[in-house]
Amino acid sequence: MAERLNHDGVIVVGAGLAGLAAAMSAAPARVLLITDAPLNSGCSSAWAQGGVAAALSADDTPELHAADTIAAGAGLVVPEVAHLLAEEGPEAVRWLAGLGAPFDRTPDGAFAQSLEAAHSRARVARVKGDQAGKAIMQAVTVAALASPHIEVRTGWKLAGLLQDASGRVRGVVVRQGAELIEITARAVILATGGIGGLYAITTTPAELKGEGLAFAALAGATIADPEFVQFHPTAIDIGRDPAPLATEALRGEGAKLTGADGAPFMARYHKDAELAPRDVVARAIHAERLAGRGAFLDARQAVGAHFPDEFPAVFAACMGGGVDPRVQPIPVAPACHYHMGGIATDVHARTTLPGLLAAGECAATGVHGANRLASNSLLETAVFGRRAGHTARETTAATGPLVRAAIAPELPAPALAVLRQAMSRDAGVVRDAAGLTRLADQIGALEGQHGRAAPLVAARLVAEAALARRESRGGHFRADYPQAAKPERTFVTAAERACQAA
Secondary structure, three states: OOEEEEOOOEEEEOOOHHHHHHHHHOOOOOEEEEEOOOOOOOOHHHHOOOOEEOOOOOOOOHHHHHHHHHHHOOOOOOHHHHHHHHHHHHHHHHHHHHOOOOOOEOOOOOEOEEOOOOOOOOOEEOOOOOOHHHHHHHHHHHHHHOOOOEEEEEOOEEEEEEEEOOOOEEEEEEEEOOEEEEEEOOEEEEOOOOOHHHOOOEOOOOOOOOHHHHHHHHHOOOEEOOOOEEEEEEEEOOOOOOOOEOOOHHHHOOOEEEOOOOOEOHHHOOOOHHHOOHHHHHHHHHHHHHOOOOOEEEOOOOOHHHHHHHOHHHHHHHHHOOOOOOOOOEEEEEEEEEEOOEEEOOOOOEOOOOOEEEOHHHEEOOOOOOOOOOOHHHHHHHHHHHHHHHHHHOOOOOOOOEOOOOOOOOOOHHHHHHHHHHHHHHOOOOEOHHHHHHHHHHHHHHHHHHOOOHHHHHHHHHHHHHHHOOOOEOOEOEOOEOOOOOOOOOEEOOHHHHHOOO
16 A cells, blocks of 8 residues: 655646746645656756747847747647747746846846747847756756745656546655655646657657656546657767757857768758758758768857857767867767657646646647747746646645556666667657557557556657658658648547557
8 A cells, every 4th residue: 555645735746947937836835846856957957058038139029939939830839829938938037037047148238149940030048058958957946945835855756646536636646766655735737848768869868758748648638749759950979878969059150060071961951051940950960861971060160169168068068979079070960859749738737637737848738839949948848837836826625535546567677778769760750650550569569568657658649649640740750741731739638549559
């Protein structure tokens, strides 16, 4: 029998920017924040390089920002949500700055902003070139730990959701070592991040395996757009797992993508060349590598000797891999970077299950569509994390008996390694029916051996939705269906159908 604890406030699962923003914004409700990873390291927020997109300059407006977001999303962005994100963006950046995030400033004290791909304005608020995520998370973590209404428990791993007979979520089940603990609460906010750890080549922490997504699906929550995975074009190809990232800001500064012969190639693929949307650039690099021409990011002229000061994280990663970006082109490859899909939510972070909210990368608000606009991720975590906290603090507690929680088995490391290779091979930058069918069969075989572990549930959601979408759109490219069809979002509402073995 699991130990049962009663918490009269809000439970937040995840300590990235979405989780911390939610926890802080739930005040004065008591918050129990649960994370399996060490604070300020095991989340994608801390690894983000570029910054936070927001209309902060005199020549920019939320309307322009929303328009760029909608255009990048390849027909699947919900316009109302894009406008809400853009309108609340500037205040969210100022909130982060007020907590101590040391954004770069111009001589007159305004936010210094970079240009990134598919933005019509330079609107990315940055920190020391490529230090935004790390610096923002340091400031927000300190503020959260100083908040008297927040209690933090590290080393606690989500193992399931507690529900009552009506389906309402009433709490969580967590693993602490070998022990299971049931914790009830008035509301649960999932801020568990993305699915990068399901892929062999990823820029995200390997711990992020879509487990919050999986537990929500198993509980019956609607899942939206799981097939849409963003592959960052320029992971640094030096054999590290996870792969370090060469921020898009480098291309904003004028760095060029070249083949091994030094000739730029992006103009052959898109009129905006290096500043084309991420999905276009990722497929171009994939094609160049597949053709044997190689792919390199040449920043020698654009940045050169200024690398250590202007892009210290990229410089350190390159030097650690034996590449001096001041005098050498950087070898690059596409890598899993972001999941546009997730647990379907409204603008108040509510899922389709009463008592359950979601924010950040594990959620699908409809703001990213089929292809996320660069640097909208940290913005979304701040805007919708805060909204989740506001909603949760107003949620009233439920009473009545709970139903027995189904606990998903753990997936052994060797099986996870098999899954990661299969996902990169068959659900990567370019997909087709044969590969996706093979992937679904591989997932089924792993389920037969190890049960319905959360990473397998999340992987099946991606694979089956990708197989069902017989078109190419945004981050989802089917070699056997290269043209776009009617723009329709995917909604998976039957957990058993979505997660059953093929």
